[in-house]
Amino acid sequence: MKYISTRGQAPALSFEDAMLSGLAVDGGLYVPETWPQMSAADIAALAGLSYEDAAYRVIRPFVGDTFSDDELRGILARAYGSFRHPARVPLVQTGPNEFIAELHHGPTLAFKDVAMQLIGQMFEAVLTRRGERVTIVGATSGDTGSAAIEAFKGLEAVDVVILYPHGRVSDVQRRQMTTPAESNVHAVAMDGDFDDCQARLKDMFNDAAFRGEVKLAGVNSINWARVMAQVVYYFTTAVSLGAPHRKVSFTVPTGNFGDIFAGYVAKRMGLPIARLVIATNQNDILHRTLQSGAHRKEGVVPSISPSMDIQVSSNFERLLFDLYDREGEAVAQLMAELGQQGGFVLSQGALARLRAEFASGACSEAETSETIRMMADTTGEVLCPHSAVAVKVAREQGASGVPMVALATAHAAKFPDAVEAACGQRPNLPPHMADLFARPERVTRCANDLTALKTLIREKIAR
Ligand SMILES: *Cc1c(COP(=O)(O)O)cnc(C)c1O
Numbered sequence: 001m002k003y004i005s006t007r008g009q010a011p012a013l014s015f016e017d018a019m020l021s022g023l024a025v026d027g028g029l030y031v032p033e034t035w036p037q038m039s040a041a042d043i044a045a046l047a048g049l050s051y052e053d054a055a056y057r058v059i060r061p062f063v064g065d066t067f068s069d070d071e072l073r074g075i076l077a078r079a080y081g082s083f084r085h086p087a088r089v090p091l092v093q094t095g096p097n098e099f100i101a102e103l104h105h106g107p108t109l110a111f112k113d114v115a116m117q118l119i120g121q122m123f124e125a126v127l128t129r130r131g132e133r134v135t136i137v138g139a140t141s142g143d144t145g146s147a148a149i150e151a152f153k154g155l156e157a158v159d160v161v162i163l164y165p166h167g168r169v170s171d172v173q174r175r176q177m178t179t180p181a182e183s184n185v186h187a188v189a190m191d192g193d194f195d196d197c198q199a200r201l202k203d204m205f206n207d208a209a210f211r212g213e214v215k216l217a218g219v220n221s222i223n224w225a226r227v228m229a230q231v232v233y234y235f236t237t238a239v240s241l242g243a244p245h246r247k248v249s250f251t252v253p254t255g256n257f258g259d260i261f262a263g264y265v266a267k268r269m270g271l272p273i274a275r276l277v278i279a280t281n282q283n284d285i286l287h288r289t290l291q292s293g294a295h296r297k298e299g300v301v302p303s304i305s306p307s308m309d310i311q312v313s314s315n316f317e318r319l320l321f322d323l324y325d326r327e328g329e330a331v332a333q334l335m336a337e338l339g340q341q342g343g344f345v346l347s348q349g350a351l352a353r354l355r356a357e358f359a360s361g362a363c364s365e366a367e368t369s370e371t372i373r374m375m376a377d378t379t380g381e382v383l384c385p386h387s388a389v390a391v392k393v394a395r396e397q398g399a400s401g402v403p404m405v406a407l408a409t410a411h412a413a414k415f416p417d418a419v420e421a422a423c424g425q426r427p428n429l430p431p432h433m434a435d436l437f438a439r440p441e442r443v444t445r446c447a448n449d450l451t452a453l454k455t456l457i458r459e460k461i462a463r
Contacts, residue, residue, distance in 0.1 A: 001064040003030040003224060006321040007335070008328015016066040016126055019119070019225040020134075022218045027335070028328065029317050030224045035268040036061035038235075043244040043271060046235055051088035052076040054239075055232040058269075062228050067125065075125055079117040082107050082150070084432065089114070089233040091240055091405070094379045098398065099405045100387070101237045108176055109411035109430070110307070111259065112147035114233065115226035119219055120151030120158075127157035134217040135461055137161045137204060139197035142169050143307050143410065145187075146176035148219055153182040158217075159461045161186045163197040163453075166445060171437075172414055172429070178441035186460040192448040203450045210454055214461060221256045222314050230262035231269070238271055241403045249275035249404045251361075251394035253305065253386040254286060257313035259407065264319065264357060274402045277359045279393035281305045281385075284362040286313060291360075293351040295334075296343030303365060304418040305385040307410070312338065323350040361393035368392065372422035382427050384410040385418050 003018035004010075007028030013021065018030040038058070046054045055076050063072060080088050085105040092100045106113025127134060136158055138148050145162040152160040162177055166189035169177075177187040190197050204210060205218065219226070238248040250273060252260040260278055267273045280287045281303045289295045297311050317331060323346070324330040337344040346354065363371070371388040375381050383391060387408035398404040412419045412427035420426040429436060446456055 001036070001062055002033045004033050005029070006031060006317050006328060007332040009332070014066060015063045015225075019066075019122060019223065020126065020217060022220065022223045026328075026332070028331070029222050029315070029321075031318055031321060032062060032224075035265065038270045040244040040270070043235065043239060046239045051232070051236055052080050054236050055080070055229075058232045058235050059228060067122075071125060075118070075121040079121045082117055083113070084430065089236060091237060092381065094375065094381060094391075097401070097403045098394070099237075099241065099403060100381065100383075100391070100408045101233060101405050102408045103233065104384075104408060104411040106147070107150040108143065108146040109414050109433070110143045110147060111230075111407070111409040112143050113150065115229040115258075116144075116147040116151035116219070118229040119223065119225045120155060122225060123152070123217075123219075124155045124157050132215070133157050133159075134215045135159045135161060135457065136217050136219055137163070137201060137457070138219060139163045139194065139201040140169075140177075141165070141194040141306060141309075142173040143414075144221070146173060149177055149180055149185050149187070153180045153185045155184065159184045159186065161188060161457055161460060163188045163190045163201060163446075165189075165193045165197055166191055168193060170415070172416070174443075175436050175439065175441065178443040179436065179439040181442070186457075187443040188453070188456065189443050189445050190448055190453075191446070196448050200448065200450055200453055204453065204457075207450075207454075214457060220314075221258045227258050227262050227265070227315065227318070230259055231265045234263050234266035234273070235271055237405055238266075238273070241405070244270075244272055247272045247274040247402055249273065249277065249398065249402050251277040251279050251390045251397060251404065251406045253308055253390040253407060253409050254278045254280055255308040255310045255313065257286065257315035257319070259409070260358075261315045261318055267357075275359055275397060275399065275404075276357060277361065277393055277397045279390045279406075280360070280362045281308050281368065281389050282362065282364060283309050283311070285311070286316070287360040287362040289346070290355060290358060293346045293348075294343060295338070295346065297338070303385075304368060304415070305389055307386055308389065319354070320350070323353050359397050361396050363389040363392045369418070369422035372419060376423040376425060382412045382419060382423065382425055383408060384412045384415050385422075386410055388422075
């Protein structure tokens, strides 16, 4: 399996190289040259398998010869052995034909773990084989940083440095990043806001000398391996509900479009998905795009579902590539317009295809809180605000006779203030994290300054 860039100007790479490089050299995102197919019999054969065994069958065609069969099985066992639920992604029924898939049973209680745990083990295996060591540097507004730290902590071939905006992440999120004791984990509290952290991260990646010196690598949400990991739970969930003999719909709380794009991939591979619904909070660029055909940036308005507070969705580029018949030049043109003019208008053909594949809905702050309250009252399920956005939109978009699955992307205890304000219950951390507030913290404060950051990283990774 080869990977090609959505902008058509970068060399095709193997899975291994696409994973290690993240972004293509032409600025595009890597996608598989073709979508592997699973027949109805292949899908039916997933019934009753463990999550890891099902993942093996779904992922195998994407990784090509990067891993042997045994290596891939070992990687999956180590990745998902860290999950606290034997089903890994369990399904809960909340109404007639209405379900919630819980993606938050990983080590940091958010769905980012599903992909990060896998990519951590894949990096370790590839780098160990090559005899290389890299420095993973990431910027986070909360969930991704802790997921990366949990995925890479204690690994031999990797240092992980996470920048977060000082004083601007929740206490739970901060402690998840500052309490791991492993010596290859380096949490950095940077002065400024999340955009400053991202800007300095970008500066470091653009500094070729530094990039080479510390062997900088990234695992942000555009990394193909992360999207691939997320394809699996669409299959396992749909099969639990009767696929391939019955169609299933999904509603996905969407930010960077990685999660729902994985659903689209599952559909391309042959999974009978009836509706794929994009659920956004008040930052609704994608919902507006579906309604009007115009994809236009607006400022970010902070919400109680902060992991979906985005201006543009980086993985949407992967969908554009398919909507435009996989013509890299057309995608490059649209992305240039987005950069220079703050938006673009989809062609009639592309818009028609987009609407054929997806539906969408937006959820206000008040509706999010009301959904948390209503679900706690009527089902006993205490949802995080992101998951509530999905449930609200799922209820509007569900069709009779087709099971509708809303994806629950974080545990309520990660957002205790918003949840308590909505439903009066303060969600508790699960037992394995109950002592989070008693663990010692380890973090380095740093100015919003490239030179200072580079010096800090050199010191941290010296051994
Ligand atoms: C990252 C995240 C999302 C959004 O997922 P995308 O793949 O960026 O669309 C939703 N909910 C939570 C809790 C997240 O951490």
